[in-house]
Amino acid sequence: MAMQFYASxxxxxxxxxxxxxxxxxxxxxxxxxxxxxxxxxxAENLSSTLHKVSEIYDRIxxxxxxxxxxxxxxxxxxxxxxxxxxxxxxxxxxxGLALANAFAQTLGAIFTEQSKPFEVEICVxxxxxxxxxxxxxxxxxxxxxxxEPGRMAMGGQADAIAGVxxxxxxxxxxxxxxxxxxxxxxxxxxxxxxxxxxxxxxQLEVAILDRSRVGRTFRRIxxxxxxxxxxxxxxxxxxxxxxxxxxxxxxxEEAHKPATSAGSADLEDKPGxxxxx
Amino acid sequence: MAAGFDPSxxxxxxxxxxxxxxxxxxxSKVAPEMLPGRRPLPPGLAADLAPHATxxxxxxxxxxxxxxxxxxxxxxxxxxxxxxxxVHPADAYSLVGIAGTAGIGIELMRLFQVELEHYxxxxxxxLSLDAKANRLAAMVRGNLGAAMQGLAVIPLFxxxxxxxxxxxxxxxxxxxxxxxxxxxxxxxxxxxxGSLFAKSALKKRFRAGLSVDDAVRLAVEALYDAADDDTAxxxxxxxxxxxxxxxxxxxxGTYRLTDAETAAIGESVVAGRMENPGG
Numbered sequence: 001m002a003m004q005f006y007a008s009x010x011x012x013x014x015x016x017x018x019x020x021x022x023x024x025x026x027x028x029x030x031x032x033x034x035x036x037x038x039x040x041x042x043a044e045n046l047s048s049t050l051h052k053v054s055e056i057y058d059r060i061x062x063x064x065x066x067x068x069x070x071x072x073x074x075x076x077x078x079x080x081x082x083x084x085x086x087x088x089x090x091x092x093x094x095x096g097l098a099l100a101n102a103f104a105q106t107l108g109a110i111f112t113e114q115s116k117p118f119e120v121e122i123c124v125x126x127x128x129x130x131x132x133x134x135x136x137x138x139x140x141x142x143x144x145x146x147x148e149p150g151r152m153a154m155g156g157q158a159d160a161i162a163g164v165x166x167x168x169x170x171x172x173x174x175x176x177x178x179x180x181x182x183x184x185x186x187x188x189x190x191x192x193x194x195x196x197x198x199x200x201x202x203q204l205e206v207a208i209l210d211r212s213r214v215g216r217t218f219r220r221i222x223x224x225x226x227x228x229x230x231x232x233x234x235x236x237x238x239x240x241x242x243x244x245x246x247x248x249x250x251x252x253e254e255a256h257k258p259a260t261s262a263g264s265a266d267l268e269d270k271p272g273x274x275x276x277x
Numbered sequence: 278m279a280a281g282f283d284p285s286x287x288x289x290x291x292x293x294x295x296x297x298x299x300x301x302x303x304x305s306k307v308a309p310e311m312l313p314g315r316r317p318l319p320p321g322l323a324a325d326l327a328p329h330a331t332x333x334x335x336x337x338x339x340x341x342x343x344x345x346x347x348x349x350x351x352x353x354x355x356x357x358x359x360x361x362x363x364v365h366p367a368d369a370y371s372l373v374g375i376a377g378t379a380g381i382g383i384e385l386m387r388l389f390q391v392e393l394e395h396y397x398x399x400x401x402x403x404l405s406l407d408a409k410a411n412r413l414a415a416m417v418r419g420n421l422g423a424a425m426q427g428l429a430v431i432p433l434f435x436x437x438x439x440x441x442x443x444x445x446x447x448x449x450x451x452x453x454x455x456x457x458x459x460x461x462x463x464x465x466x467x468x469x470x471g472s473l474f475a476k477s478a479l480k481k482r483f484r485a486g487l488s489v490d491d492a493v494r495l496a497v498e499a500l501y502d503a504a505d506d507d508t509a510x511x512x513x514x515x516x517x518x519x520x521x522x523x524x525x526x527x528x529x530g531t532y533r534l535t536d537a538e539t540a541a542i543g544e545s546v547v548a549g550r551m552e553n554p555g556g
Contacts, residue, residue, distance in 0.1 A: 055398050077292040079398045080303055087304075087311065087391050105287040216394075 016117045020141035023119030024066045029155030029186055032063050032123045032148075034134040034171050035178035038211040039127045042182035045205040048222075053207045055218035057082040057094045059127045061209050065155035066120035066141075074103055074122065096126030100137035100145055108143020117141045121154040127209035127217055131171035157189040164188045179206060179221075179229045201227045300395035301388065301416065313384050314419030324427025328357035330382055332471035332503045332510040333364060333374030335435040335450045336483065337464055338492040341527030342435040342448035344372045345496035347471070347504060348519050349511030350379050359511065364522045366531040368393040371409055371436025372524050376469030381423065382430040385416055389432075392416075406438040410451040410459040418457035429455050433468045437526045445486060448526070471503025471510035478502040478556065493523055493534065497542050498556055505554075513543035 030043035030052055041063045043052040052071075053063045056078050064071035078099050086094045103122060111117045122139040136148040151169045153161035164185040173181065183199055191197040206221045206229075213219075221229065291306050301312065309315050328350040335344040346363035349356060357379075365386055367373040373389060375382035392412055397403050404412070413434050420430055434451040441447035451459040452466050465483050467475040478499045487495065497513075500521050504512030513520050520543035523534040534542075550556060 049401070051401060054401070073293050073295075076296075076399055077288045079395065080292050080300075081288065083300055083391050083395045083398075084304070084307065087387065088308075102288050106293070109287045 013112075016111060017142060020111075020117045020119045024121050024141070024154075025156045027065050027155050029153060029158060029161055029189075030063050030065050030123070031151070031153045031161060031165060031182045031185055032125050032136055033151035033165065033169055033178060033182060034131040034136070035173040035175060036131065036171070036211075037175055037208070038217065039125045039134055039136070039209040040175065040178045040182060041123075041125070041205075041207045042179065042186065043205045044186055044199060044203055046203055048202075048205075051205060053205050053220075055207075055216065056099065056124070057086065058091055058216050059209060060094065060096050060099060061125045061127075061207065061218055063123040063125070063154070064120055067118070070118040071120040071122060074106065074118075074120070077106070078103065078124075096124050096135050096137060100124045100139060103139050104143045104145045106143075107139060107141060111142045121158075123148075123152060123154060125209065127211050129211070153185065160189045161185045175208065176229050176232060179226075180232065183230060201230055204230075298396050298399045299412075300392045301412075303395075304388075311388075312419065313381055313388070313416070314422065316423075318423055318426055318428075320426075322427045325353045327381075327428070328352045328361075328379040329509065330361060330363045330376050330379045330469070332467060332469040332475055332500060332507065333376055333433045334467040334472075334475045334479065334496050334499045334503075335372075335374065335433055335462075335465065336479065336487065336492040336496055337435070337448035337450055338489050338525075339445055339486045340448070340489055341437045341525055342372065342450060343489060343492040343496050343523065343525050344374050344433065344435050345493070345500055345521045345523040346374050347500050347511045347521050348514070349509065351509045356511075359514065359517065360519050362522050364524050365390070366524065366526075366533070367409065367413075367434065367436070368397070368403070369530045370403070370439060370526055371406065371434065372526050372531060373413070374433040374435075374468070375430060376433070376472075377430040378423075378428040381420060381428055382432070385420065385430055385432070389413055389416060403439070405440060406436050406449055409436065410434050410461075413451075414453055414457040414459045417453050417455065421456060424455040431455065431468050433466060434459065435526065437528060444528070447528070467499065467503070469503075469510070471500075471507035474506045475499040475503040489525055489527065493525070494542060494546070496523060497521055497539075497546050501546050501550065502556060513547055515544065515547060 028044035032041050041053040041061060043063060045052050050068055054075055056062045062075050062078060081102055082094045107118055118141055120141060124137045126135045128134045136152055138146040138148050138152050150171050151165045153165055168181045187197040187199050206226055208219055209217045210219055297303060304311055330350050331347060333346040335342055344364050348360050350358040350361040364372060364374045367390055373386055375386055393404060393409060413432055432453055438447045438449050450462040450466050452462050453459050465479045482495055501512055504510040520539040523539050525532050
């Protein structure tokens with residue numbers, strides 16, 4: 001017969017926190033930051049189909065690190081909640097704060113009630129009219145929420161990455177600069193003997209919430225457009241920033257091809273996409 | 278909030294279940310009262326109770342499809358609205374036009390837009406064009422009870438098929454009846470009270486492989502012919518500057534012609550009819 005030993009609530013919570021923190025720290029990291037043209041998500045991700053970064057609603061994006069099945073579960077819930085609210089009220093009434101609150105309550109309840117906490121860390125980002133209006137909410141395994149000042153890092157060695165971000169990030173950066181700072185920050189940890197690494201384009205998952213766009217602002221940046229940005233191509237940047245002004249009424253996005261969005265597919269084919277610098 | 282949330286603020290299980298990728302099936306669990314077909318109606322005919330939206334035409338072209346709708350909504354013998362918009366983008370590559378009871382039509386169209394977007398966000402890939410038509414057919418079928426009491430909604434669906442091998446055949450049109458459908462149409466189709474006249478006009482003037490610009494002109498001409506013979510269809514209104522809504526769906530996505538563009542086409546069609554009223 002199993003014997004019930006006494007464990008103090010404090011001890012239980014500490015054990016759960018430790019477990020969640022360890023799980024999160026094992027994974028590859030992700031960074032989210034505001035730049036002049038919107039909000040940028042960059043995650044280290046070897047898969048091109050199991051996304052760490054996704055669209056939730058018109059102006060809201062989602063990035064997560066940790067266990068895929070657990071954050072995917074929350075992402076679906078978020079999309080359902082956003083679509084339900086958007087249909088019941090209006091598209092403008094779906095906010096990042098409401099979503100962050102719902103995620104926080106859910107994570108908090110799972111942390112205290114279930115035997116195993118979710119080993120995830122989540123960012124809910126909402127793009128505003130200016131970089132100052134952007135909102136980045138960090139949600140952790142225990143349900144706590146933080147409003148981050150324009151940039152954040154999650155996952156393994158997040159503190160070191162956040163340090164690099166803090167020293168290089170400015171809210172008025174261009175997309176190209178922002179991508180390079182994000183990749184530099186991600187590469188600053190995990191190298192041989194503490195040296196910086198170079199991360200190839202095919203190991204990165206990059207997406208933006210495009211401030212200038214009407215309707216659905218989320219867009220993935222893949223393939224040649226991403227390579228051009230990483231190489232510092234001013235031309236690639238101009239292309240990536242260019243809006244599909246021809247289709248203002250269209251919720252442009254995605255995706256006959258799972259890894260490439262319609263938005264980035266048309267960037268890839270344009271001439272002048274080559275890096276100049 | 279439509280769905281009852283836990284007092285704790287935690288998302289209920291139905292949100293976090295693996296469940297379905299369909300928004301309407303999700304809605305049927307959390308807020309069934311928001312589905313158009315789920316409302317009990319008192320017995321009796323209600324046809325003249327609410328405004329009716331009228332004629333929509335769709336034409337397939339060499340590079341996609343064109344859909345146009347007049348701007349009139351009628352209620353019995355009255356004009357309920359002069360500038361209603363009945364043609365909308367369903368998603369980035371498809372269009373939906375609504376004829377029939379305007380209020381239910383708009384609700385159905387919004388729900389359909391969310392359905393497509395929801396699937397795309399959950400699955401990370403778009404539905405095929407045929408699947409989109411099937412989803413719309415299911416929604417129309419769901420409204421059958423109300424349709425039998427006179428509150429019918431008939432959509433017209435058209436889009437650019439990203440999976441089409443031959444780009445000339447990528448523009449596809451689907452029609453529906455009150456019991457659902459869908460039926461794929463070849464070349465062109467029209468729905469609503471003026472559709473008889475619009476289709477007759479298109480029958481004589483449609484050619485396979487039209488350019489998008491020619492098809493836009495043809496669509497506005499067909500709406501003019503419908504307005505000519507059907508009182509419930511509105512023609513180009515030069516004094517109020519109200520012209521048909523014209524949208525295209527091509528490989529570049531959907532596009533709504535600007536007011537200036539439709540005004541130029543509308544004026545030119547009217548000018549042509551000054552000389553030859555039959556077109």
